[in-house]
Amino acid sequence: MATPRATQRPPASEKPQHNHIPSHSLSKSLNNGPSNLHSAPPRSSKERTSSSRRSVTPNSRTLSNNNNNDEDSGRVRVAVRIRPRNAEDLVLDADFADFVELQPELKRLKLRKNNWSSESYRFDEVFTETASQRRVYEVVAKPVVESVLDGYNGTVMAYGQTGTGKTYTVGRLGKEDASERGIMVRALEDVIACTSLTSDSVEVSYVQLYMESIQDLFTPEKINIPIYEDSKTGEVSLPGATVVKVRDLDHFLELLQVGEANRHAANTKLNTESSRSHAILMVYVRRSIQENVNEITSQQKDTRTDLLGSSIPMVRKSKLLIVDLAGSERIDKSGSEGALLEEAKFINLSLTSLGKCINALAENSPHIPTRDSKLTRLLRDSFGGSARTSLIVTIGPSARHHAETTSTIMFGQRAMKIVNMVKLKEEYDYESLCRKLETQVDQLTAEIERQQKVQENDKNELEKQLRGCRNSYDKEKNNLVTQVEHLTAEIERQQKLRENDEYEYEKQLRECQDCYDEARKNLASRCELLEKENALLDLEMKDFLSELNRQKDHNNLMRDKVSQLETSLKHSKQHQLENSTYQKVLADTTQMYEKKISELMKQLDIECARSESAEEHLDVMKKLVNDHEKTIKMYEKKTAELIRQLDIECARSESTEEQLNLMKKGMDDHQKSIKQYEVENSTYQKALAHTTQLYEKKIAELNKKLEDEHACFEGAQEELDLTKKLLNDYQNSEQVNLIT
Numbered sequence: 001m002a003t004p005r006a007t008q009r010p011p012a013s014e015k016p017q018h019n020h021i022p023s024h025s026l027s028k029s030l031n032n033g034p035s036n037l038h039s040a041p042p043r044s045s046k047e048r049t050s051s052s053r054r055s056v057t058p059n060s061r062t063l064s065n066n067n068n069n070d071e072d073s074g075r076v077r078v079a080v081r082i083r084p085r086n087a088e089d090l091v092l093d094a095d096f097a098d099f100v101e102l103q104p105e106l107k108r109l110k111l112r113k114n115n116w117s118s119e120s121y122r123f124d125e126v127f128t129e130t131a132s133q134r135r136v137y138e139v140v141a142k143p144v145v146e147s148v149l150d151g152y153n154g155t156v157m158a159y160g161q162t163g164t165g166k167t168y169t170v171g172r173l174g175k176e177d178a179s180e181r182g183i184m185v186r187a188l189e190d191v192i193a194c195t196s197l198t199s200d201s202v203e204v205s206y207v208q209l210y211m212e213s214i215q216d217l218f219t220p221e222k223i224n225i226p227i228y229e230d231s232k233t234g235e236v237s238l239p240g241a242t243v244v245k246v247r248d249l250d251h252f253l254e255l256l257q258v259g260e261a262n263r264h265a266a267n268t269k270l271n272t273e274s275s276r277s278h279a280i281l282m283v284y285v286r287r288s289i290q291e292n293v294n295e296i297t298s299q300q301k302d303t304r305t306d307l308l309g310s311s312i313p314m315v316r317k318s319k320l321l322i323v324d325l326a327g328s329e330r331i332d333k334s335g336s337e338g339a340l341l342e343e344a345k346f347i348n349l350s351l352t353s354l355g356k357c358i359n360a361l362a363e364n365s366p367h368i369p370t371r372d373s374k375l376t377r378l379l380r381d382s383f384g385g386s387a388r389t390s391l392i393v394t395i396g397p398s399a400r401h402h403a404e405t406t407s408t409i410m411f412g413q414r415a416m417k418i419v420n421m422v423k424l425k426e427e428y429d430y431e432s433l434c435r436k437l438e439t440q441v442d443q444l445t446a447e448i449e450r451q452q453k454v455q456e457n458d459k460n461e462l463e464k465q466l467r468g469c470r471n472s473y474d475k476e477k478n479n480l481v482t483q484v485e486h487l488t489a490e491i492e493r494q495q496k497l498r499e500n501d502e503y504e505y506e507k508q509l510r511e512c513q514d515c516y517d518e519a520r521k522n523l524a525s526r527c528e529l530l531e532k533e534n535a536l537l538d539l540e541m542k543d544f545l546s547e548l549n550r551q552k553d554h555n556n557l558m559r560d561k562v563s564q565l566e567t568s569l570k571h572s573k574q575h576q577l578e579n580s581t582y583q584k585v586l587a588d589t590t591q592m593y594e595k596k597i598s599e600l601m602k603q604l605d606i607e608c609a610r611s612e613s614a615e616e617h618l619d620v621m622k623k624l625v626n627d628h629e630k631t632i633k634m635y636e637k638k639t640a641e642l643i644r645q646l647d648i649e650c651a652r653s654e655s656t657e658e659q660l661n662l663m664k665k666g667m668d669d670h671q672k673s674i675k676q677y678e679v680e681n682s683t684y685q686k687a688l689a690h691t692t693q694l695y696e697k698k699i700a701e702l703n704k705k706l707e708d709e710h711a712c713f714e715g716a717q718e719e720l721d722l723t724k725k726l727l728n729d730y731q732n733s734e735q736v737n738l739i740t
């Protein structure tokens with residue numbers, strides 16, 4: 001219940017309804033089915049919400065200005081629902097049909113006053129006792145929910161006497177049977193389905209108003225929660241209440257169950273099954289808008305791009321109130337006493353002040369007593385404010401409650417006269433812009449840091465590679481140098497060895513040659529000597545032989561002589577007697593000759609032995625010559641082998657020299673590639689410096705942008721604070737005026 005429309009000034013951030021009137025894809029199904037309380041607005045095919053929505057694809061949300069129901073679109077819609085008869089009703093009220101007559105096809109309800117007169121009342125919808133929960137939701141609440149999704153505040157409220165089905169209609173969880181789900185669950189189901197998990201948010205608070213104290217149903221310890229009214233926007237909120245961000249429907253069902261349990265616990269404490277409090281579910285929907293660029297007028301474009309030179313994201317922050325009021329029975333009829341009476345008075349106070357406000361609004365009264373109770377303060381926006389409101393009034397079938405039913409019907413009738421001025425709750429989403437820019441700056445900074453890191457890494461990698469190359473080059477160079485040194489040393493050593501060997505071999509060869517020559521010479525001289533000796537010996541032998549022969553001849557002669565002598569001796573012996581002297585001389589001569597023969601024989605033996613030994617010596621010498629010849633041959637073979645080895649060594653030395661040349665060439669190539677690396681490295685460093693400069697420039701620009709944006713934001717904030725202050729002052733002065 002807001003101040004009269006004439007006195008309301010739409011805040012700068014809000015748009016009057018004639019610009020945008022909500023509609024939503026969800027009504028599509030309804031347009032073909034049963035009519036709903038709020039006229040279904042036509043859709044533009046252009047506007048579509050993003051595909052990241054949680055389920056169905058929403059349709060157009062823009063209305064043409066010449067909508068026929070334009071005048072009527074802000075009116076509070078009222079439907080009436082009758083509870084099916086229960087056992088008690090069946091026993092006690094057989095005459096019910098005579099008291100109330102429902103004409104759903106005419107959307108009328110007839111109440112019989114007395115036997116001869118009855119009154120007929122027209123509603124936006126009349127639900128019979130067979131109406132399903134789904135139909136009630138779709139007709140009563142769904143248009144409001146769609147409106148909320150389009151950025152308008154909305155209220156769905158159940159009003160009626162105790163036990164007529166308010167909680168059943170609004171708060172039924174339908175745990176066992178989903179078809180029994182009430183408005184709260186179905187509304188959240190649609191809200192969750194039509195919002196994006198990433199860009200939108202759905203939050204809920206659940207409170208009860210009991211004896212003018214607001215208690216948090218999520219955190220029941222929180223009582224006496226103060227109401228905050230935004231003097232500028234007229235928005236009513238409960239900053240002290242727990243706000244829970246809804247993840248999904250199951251999460252919401254859990255939350256609602258907790259709230260219901262807390263509400264039930266409070267009722268049980270009061271020893272009653274009926275709800276003694278008003279339960280209010282507040283659903284805060286925040287949706288970011290991805291507007292079609294073609295649909296933004298150039299003026300809008302200017303205002304949305306002036307500040308930062310780039311488009312500012314828009315956000316729609318709407319609120320849905322689903323209210324399950326306490327029973328509206330009369331105190332005298334309920335027969336309450338003591339504490340219950342006090343409680344009933346409070347319930348009545350809030351309901352009475354709600355009734356008063358409704359009356360004042362219905363009669364276009366200049367003063368609406370919204371501040372009389374917390375309920376009316378909380379519902380300030382719902383009746384005569386900027387919200388789209390649907391009211392479902394529940395009645396019981398019992399004729400015994402004739403007065404309550406009539407009063408409920410009259411309440412509904414008066415509420416139908418109230419016309420709200422629904423306003424789009426759209427504003428610049430500075431928060432998300434700030435977040436977006438901060439994220440962008442963070443991302444850019446991170447990107448720059450990443451790039452710098454990458455470049456640094458590249459540089460390090462290149463330097464590492466270069467170092468590696470240099471190291472491997474140095475290593476290789478050192479290796480090569482060492483190898484060359486080794487090889488040179490080896491070659492030198494080999495050469496030295498070779499020279500030594502050569503020298504040694506030559507020496508040996510020379511020695512061998514000398515030995516050989518010497519041996520040959522010796523052999524030759526020896527041979528000569530031996531030959532000479534041989535010749536001598538031959539001569540001697542010949543002499544000996546001739547001598548021997550001569551001696552033999554002499555001997556033979558001697559023998560002949562001896563035989564002659566012997567004959568003579570015989571003769572002599574004969575004559576011995578004749579000549580003893582002669583005999584003696586003969587014996588002496590024989591003796592002397594025998595002695596000479598034995599000496600000659602001895603000499604002959606000696607000469608033979610000498611000749612044998614000379615022959616033996618000759619054999620030895622011949623053997624020695626043979627051995628010498630063999631040794632010479634062996635030396636020749638060895639020399640040939642050494643010459644062959646020398647050739648191999650020469651070939652090896654040549655190949656080593658070739659290898660050395662190759663290595664030197666490799667070294668030159670390495671040096672060339674290192675030079676190339678150095679050139680590349682300097683190019684990379686230049687590019688790095690250039691990129692770094694670019695990024696630094698970019699960061700500076702972004703920082704400047706951010707600072708400008710902060711400055712704008714602070715300016716706007718200051719303006720906001722100033723306006724708030726002015727409005728507060730104005731309200732204070734108005735209150736002072738009212739009191740006076």
Ligand SMILES: Nc1ncnc2c1ncn2[C@@H]1O[C@H](COP(=O)(O)OP(=O)(O)OP(=O)(O)O)[C@@H](O)[C@H]1O
Binds near residue numbers: 129163167
């Ligand atoms: N349309 C309906 N169909 C079937 N049962 C219903 C219907 N409406 C109400 N009831 C039943 O009637 C009883 C009372 O309903 P409910 O508690 O919703 O009334 P209420 O108006 O919320 O009462 P209170 O104000 O005392 O809390 C419940 O048992 C409920 O299940």
